[in-house]
Amino acid sequence: xxxxxxxxxxxxxxxxxDLFINGQWIKALSGEKIEIVNPATEEVVxxxxxxxxxxxxxxxxxxxxxxxxxxxVTPWERSAVLRKAARLLDERSMGIARRVVLDCGKxxxxxxxxxxxxxxxxxxxxxxxxxxxxxxxxxxSMHNRLQTFYEPVGVAAGxxxxxxxxxxxxxxxxxxxxxxxxxxxxxxxxxxxxxxELVRCFIDAGLPAGxxxxxxxxxxxxxxxxxxxxxVRKISFTGSVAVGKQIIRRAADTVKRVTMELGGHAPVxxxxxxxxxxxxxxxxxxxxxxxGQVCVSPTRFFVHHSHGERFTRALVEATGRMKIxxxxxxxxxxxxxxxxxxxxxxxxxxxxxxxxxxxVVFGGKRPAELEKGYFFEPTIIxxxxxxxxxxxxxxxxxxxxxxxxxxxxxxxxxxxxxDYGLASYVFTNSLQLAHQSASALKAGIVTVNGWSGSLxxxxxxxxxxxGYGREGGSQGIFEYLDVKFFNLNFx
Numbered sequence: 001x002x003x004x005x006x007x008x009x010x011x012x013x014x015x016x017x018d019l020f021i022n023g024q025w026i027k028a029l030s031g032e033k034i035e036i037v038n039p040a041t042e043e044v045v046x047x048x049x050x051x052x053x054x055x056x057x058x059x060x061x062x063x064x065x066x067x068x069x070x071x072x073v074t075p076w077e078r079s080a081v082l083r084k085a086a087r088l089l090d091e092r093s094m095g096i097a098r099r100v101v102l103d104c105g106k107x108x109x110x111x112x113x114x115x116x117x118x119x120x121x122x123x124x125x126x127x128x129x130x131x132x133x134x135x136x137x138x139x140x141s142m143h144n145r146l147q148t149f150y151e152p153v154g155v156a157a158g159x160x161x162x163x164x165x166x167x168x169x170x171x172x173x174x175x176x177x178x179x180x181x182x183x184x185x186x187x188x189x190x191x192x193x194x195x196x197e198l199v200r201c202f203i204d205a206g207l208p209a210g211x212x213x214x215x216x217x218x219x220x221x222x223x224x225x226x227x228x229x230x231x232v233r234k235i236s237f238t239g240s241v242a243v244g245k246q247i248i249r250r251a252a253d254t255v256k257r258v259t260m261e262l263g264g265h266a267p268v269x270x271x272x273x274x275x276x277x278x279x280x281x282x283x284x285x286x287x288x289x290x291x292g293q294v295c296v297s298p299t300r301f302f303v304h305h306s307h308g309e310r311f312t313r314a315l316v317e318a319t320g321r322m323k324i325x326x327x328x329x330x331x332x333x334x335x336x337x338x339x340x341x342x343x344x345x346x347x348x349x350x351x352x353x354x355x356x357x358x359x360v361v362f363g364g365k366r367p368a369e370l371e372k373g374y375f376f377e378p379t380i381i382x383x384x385x386x387x388x389x390x391x392x393x394x395x396x397x398x399x400x401x402x403x404x405x406x407x408x409x410x411x412x413x414x415x416x417x418x419d420y421g422l423a424s425y426v427f428t429n430s431l432q433l434a435h436q437s438a439s440a441l442k443a444g445i446v447t448v449n450g451w452s453g454s455l456x457x458x459x460x461x462x463x464x465x466x467g468y469g470r471e472g473g474s475q476g477i478f479e480y481l482d483v484k485f486f487n488l489n490f491x
Contacts, residue, residue: 017048022062023209039105039336048192050217056225059213066210067182082126085205105335107327118170124456129178147486152180154233165191179480192216259469264422267415274427276307280314286451292398296423346397422462
């Protein structure tokens, strides 16, 4: 359905986000606020309350009360609430997608796609709520019955990143609620208003007070209180490796269960029998989606020596047809980076790569025609070697790095020679090569002849420094469930 221009203007740009605790929207006790800046215009488009330790402790207490109610609601009733929340999100999709553009810079078509993905995720877990199966085991005697069943882990909390301000909290919230847990959501500062609109859908769907709570603002006091609380039994985190390690250490003090999604540095293997022009056309879209701020973004392109020049030329041509600018323009393919810090980090990474010997064949700088905003051109770099900084550390930006290879054994070893292991991509017409490559790659997600998205049915997660645990799929709900063994003896 085409987007009407009036639909892009149907929401007041300026918005304020309160905290949501125990069924009520309230101000932070300190009265402090943070500002949310449109990364395309550098204008303040929203404010959000800065939650402190006291606010967080109130949310934890409210979640305890909500848990006492929600864990005893039947799976069918929980499913109905989730289904209604998904329908409400779908009905409000245009206004919420516009909010994503304003706060995070994502182009409107991609923002609408994110809303659709969030709807599908909530719908998926509405079904999963009714599929929590236990087991009945044969007893050791005629007077003995053995059973296993699942119970909600308790109060759970989620910390999310700004690159997917709807999908990331939706995956955590929906799985936790489906399992019968109460949830405390702390979104990235830039995604606070988007998360508030998502939470509002769950509230309007009929959640009891305390079952879902929203804390916005800078994370220090919020995370300190949550991690210190013995009441919070589960943490799900999406973000950097450095912060993830800190959370793991702190969670150990109260033996919390944790799920970690810590980013990636995805290799793309283009074998000799693949069509380099076809792969390059898809690679441009996959690589520069959300300006490369995607943890499964293809970044390290290992192209067979026989295709190196053809692939590079085709990728440059495809990238040159993409439009960069304000995401409210429906013709824009690439928006800004999320904030000035990320822009500076990408600039510095490009400069360092050139100093180390890389050759920029496209982009590599801020676009001269855009005076405002945190824009950086989609950038293609050749002559990269595996020991370069950019090949070892996730750039989390619009950098496509191209290198060559000769054999399967060589390329798999090189693709695996980083700390990350989230997504990997393989392009080949050989079923044997596809299986050999996929089996050898150390990654939680391997996609052959295509590009990875965020599917509701997909168990999303990685290995090595990319984290552990899974979100989504049939596995996702078990991150929020404890197993109980029941040994019944009778005369």
